[in-house]
Amino acid sequence: MRVTTKMAVGTLVSNLDRSYERITRFQSQLSSGTRINRLSDDPAAVERSLALRSELRNLEQFQKNLGDGTGWLELSEATLNEMETLFVEVRGLAVQGATSTYNASQRNAIADQVDQFLEHTLSLSEARYRGRYVFSGTQTGAEPYRAQRDGNGNIVAVAPRSDTGGSIEREVSDGIVMQVNVPGKDVFEDPSDVRVSINSLVEGLDRGETQRLEELFGGSAHLDPGAVRAVLDDAELDPPLSPDLRAVLEGGLSDLEARKTNPFSVLIELRDALRSNDSEGVRGTLDKLANVREHISSVRGLIGARVNRMQTTQNVLDRIAVEMTSVLSADEDVDLSATIVNLTQEQDVFQAALASGNTVIPQSLMDFI
Amino acid sequence: MPVNSPAQHGLEIGRRALQAQQAALNVTGHNIANANTPGFSRRQISLENAISRVNNGIGSGADVAQIQRQRNSFDDAQMRVQQQLLGRWESLERALGSIEAIFNEPAGAGSSEAGTIFNEPSGMGLSGSLSRFWNAWQDLANVPESGAARAAVRQEADFLVTTLHQYNAKLSETRTELDEQVVWEVEDINEILDQLGDINAALPAAGFSGGDDGDLKDRRDLLLDELSNKIDISITERANGQISVMLSGHNLVDGDSVSHLRVRQVSQDGRPISQIVYEDDGGVAPISEGRLLGLVAVRDEIVPDLLDRLDQMAVGLVERINSLHRTGFGLDGSTGNNFFDPESTTASNIAIDRAVLEDLDNIAASADGNSGDNGLALAVSAVRNEGILEDGTQTMDGFYNEMLGEIGARSREAQTMAGNNRLFAQQIENRRQSVQGVSLNDEASQLVLFQRAYQAAARAVSIIDDLMEVTINI
Numbered sequence: 001m002r003v004t005t006k007m008a009v010g011t012l013v014s015n016l017d018r019s020y021e022r023i024t025r026f027q028s029q030l031s032s033g034t035r036i037n038r039l040s041d042d043p044a045a046v047e048r049s050l051a052l053r054s055e056l057r058n059l060e061q062f063q064k065n066l067g068d069g070t071g072w073l074e075l076s077e078a079t080l081n082e083m084e085t086l087f088v089e090v091r092g093l094a095v096q097g098a099t100s101t102y103n104a105s106q107r108n109a110i111a112d113q114v115d116q117f118l119e120h121t122l123s124l125s126e127a128r129y130r131g132r133y134v135f136s137g138t139q140t141g142a143e144p145y146r147a148q149r150d151g152n153g154n155i156v157a158v159a160p161r162s163d164t165g166g167s168i169e170r171e172v173s174d175g176i177v178m179q180v181n182v183p184g185k186d187v188f189e190d191p192s193d194v195r196v197s198i199n200s201l202v203e204g205l206d207r208g209e210t211q212r213l214e215e216l217f218g219g220s221a222h223l224d225p226g227a228v229r230a231v232l233d234d235a236e237l238d239p240p241l242s243p244d245l246r247a248v249l250e251g252g253l254s255d256l257e258a259r260k261t262n263p264f265s266v267l268i269e270l271r272d273a274l275r276s277n278d279s280e281g282v283r284g285t286l287d288k289l290a291n292v293r294e295h296i297s298s299v300r301g302l303i304g305a306r307v308n309r310m311q312t313t314q315n316v317l318d319r320i321a322v323e324m325t326s327v328l329s330a331d332e333d334v335d336l337s338a339t340i341v342n343l344t345q346e347q348d349v350f351q352a353a354l355a356s357g358n359t360v361i362p363q364s365l366m367d368f369i
Numbered sequence: 370m371p372v373n374s375p376a377q378h379g380l381e382i383g384r385r386a387l388q389a390q391q392a393a394l395n396v397t398g399h400n401i402a403n404a405n406t407p408g409f410s411r412r413q414i415s416l417e418n419a420i421s422r423v424n425n426g427i428g429s430g431a432d433v434a435q436i437q438r439q440r441n442s443f444d445d446a447q448m449r450v451q452q453q454l455l456g457r458w459e460s461l462e463r464a465l466g467s468i469e470a471i472f473n474e475p476a477g478a479g480s481s482e483a484g485t486i487f488n489e490p491s492g493m494g495l496s497g498s499l500s501r502f503w504n505a506w507q508d509l510a511n512v513p514e515s516g517a518a519r520a521a522v523r524q525e526a527d528f529l530v531t532t533l534h535q536y537n538a539k540l541s542e543t544r545t546e547l548d549e550q551v552v553w554e555v556e557d558i559n560e561i562l563d564q565l566g567d568i569n570a571a572l573p574a575a576g577f578s579g580g581d582d583g584d585l586k587d588r589r590d591l592l593l594d595e596l597s598n599k600i601d602i603s604i605t606e607r608a609n610g611q612i613s614v615m616l617s618g619h620n621l622v623d624g625d626s627v628s629h630l631r632v633r634q635v636s637q638d639g640r641p642i643s644q645i646v647y648e649d650d651g652g653v654a655p656i657s658e659g660r661l662l663g664l665v666a667v668r669d670e671i672v673p674d675l676l677d678r679l680d681q682m683a684v685g686l687v688e689r690i691n692s693l694h695r696t697g698f699g700l701d702g703s704t705g706n707n708f709f710d711p712e713s714t715t716a717s718n719i720a721i722d723r724a725v726l727e728d729l730d731n732i733a734a735s736a737d738g739n740s741g742d743n744g745l746a747l748a749v750s751a752v753r754n755e756g757i758l759e760d761g762t763q764t765m766d767g768f769y770n771e772m773l774g775e776i777g778a779r780s781r782e783a784q785t786m787a788g789n790n791r792l793f794a795q796q797i798e799n800r801r802q803s804v805q806g807v808s809l810n811d812e813a814s815q816l817v818l819f820q821r822a823y824q825a826a827a828r829a830v831s832i833i834d835d836l837m838e839v840t841i842n843i
Contacts, residue, residue, distance in 0.1 A: 004806030005404060007799050014795050039469045040784060043777030050496050050770040057500035058753075061507045068511045132514060132741060140514060140741030166739055171507065171747055174754065365813035 137166030408591030460663030697733025697745030
């Protein structure tokens, strides 16, 4: 093929252009540290890396949520820990108060202490995390319990302001939601299902008495403590309860009472028994106190399990984040050594092209004639 | 015709020789002068031995037979087809490059995204705005009673809305710019058509009067190359050297009559765009290749498609989030509020609802009315995983990532194709240059050749002169 000067120059220039373009690309990759500087640099990797990046931002949020949730749970746990200790102490006091050798003034002194514990329990129920009442369910803006006081300022009853059973949740990873609060209802109130089935009471009763029992309770299958107490206290029943039936109902009632876990009412009952120097009454609270403590302990176990789960999730998220970052890096980051080698090679090519152009193109036959 | 003396005959041969060599030197000089002129075809001079009128066996010296323009019309035809492809892919490369740049901006400041330049991965673009919007709802879920978290939600929503507006505005601007380019291209085309008509008019005269029409043809061929880069013309050459140029069967240039293209404003999606029509009959000119096709394809297909997708995202966002938000309760217990303005559902006008703008407490986080409940905030942030687009098959993020991947892939294709076609064009150009280009080496050797012949002819004349002097002095 006949080659003209213009062809030689044209070819040289277009080769130099291409080579210089590659050099610039390597150079911009090296200076930015990333392989992808435009969408078109690697569209498939762009799509992947966009998805990964929003996943990562998600993960960061989940980690924040977990931190917040763990804080919430840990505060609840610390509060309940204090309460458990308190109930261990109160039970010690109750054992003293039940001792028959104590006199009224000694019991009164103990009652003063129990009263302090009662006040303290109330203040524990008002624990706050970042300004929010943790035992108020979802009504976090107001304290969960309100105390009713007599003329001397003594607490006579404690009642929830409103529903304290709401559940507060955090999303801790995609689609997985965990409850981070312990509703006050589960700690400071009696379980809502303190009921006894009528069938368990009728065992050992004869047919007539079974029928009487069913009549008394209007055929309902489960009895709650209030209903049982109302029947027992009803002096105008006609005919009056037979001794057998009364014994069965009293047994049922004490079973039900034993299942109560309301710390306020136990403490009030204990204090009042101590004040009235009623050692039998004081003794009667011992089981209940143990019950409350056990209940608190089991709730703490539940919290512990949740905190553990959150920590495990946190660890998993950390690991996933590390893996994702490394996948992202594989897509986006420059392979330094390979790129530098490529750049050097390309520079060699570029220089060779320049040098050869410089030697060949200026020469022509004109130089020799 | 009188019989000349041998000496006179010799002088005549010498004169002709000097003329012929001089002409050859001039042609070489013209070639050298135009060595770098675009579109120039080198001339080749052919000498012939003059037909002798005297049959004395000696002959009558040399004559210039013809001066030929070196050109290969097959390569020209190939080049023009190649220019059409090149024009299309290069205009696509440019247009898609500028669209791509809309989605590229400076880096974000997120903890996991330091050191990146590319806007989207860095979180300053729409993908990042979306993530931060969802995360703001999660933050609100962590403190549903908080005014500050509500302010953050509104701010991120504002950022998201603004980003959508910006992308929409920039894409619309791109469409307007492309439309302006179409108009300029049509003006350029008309200018070229006029010049071709002028050349057509001049050509027969130049050829007929025995003048040199090579330079006119060079200019004409260069204009045809340029025109082929813009539209898919077909060219036929007549015996008298004139050409006619047709665009899908419609004559644009025929002899010295020229028919222009022009643009007509028509409406597309409620926006005026320039439609290309024939000036004479007003019919729509079908453009099926060349730079104009690239411009028109991006203006009429790619950009509207992207605008439509941004609108889909806006609609999806407004409808889904509003339908959730209306069921929730604000901090002040209000319910039934929209989060986004339900009347504004395009990427150009999507807006935060007036209720939310006026009072942050109207942002609902609670699903049951209690201030500590975060059910609604969680539900809204969970929308990120919901298939709310493309008939419930695609999430917001997935939809947008796919769109960006597609822009990138298209732009990359255009870059690769433009690069390949540049290479092909270069190869064809090299083939053409191999025939028509000026080689200084060739011309130098020609110079030597004709210079020597000239010197020798002059010497012959001088010797005959000497001989005649001898004769005269006898």
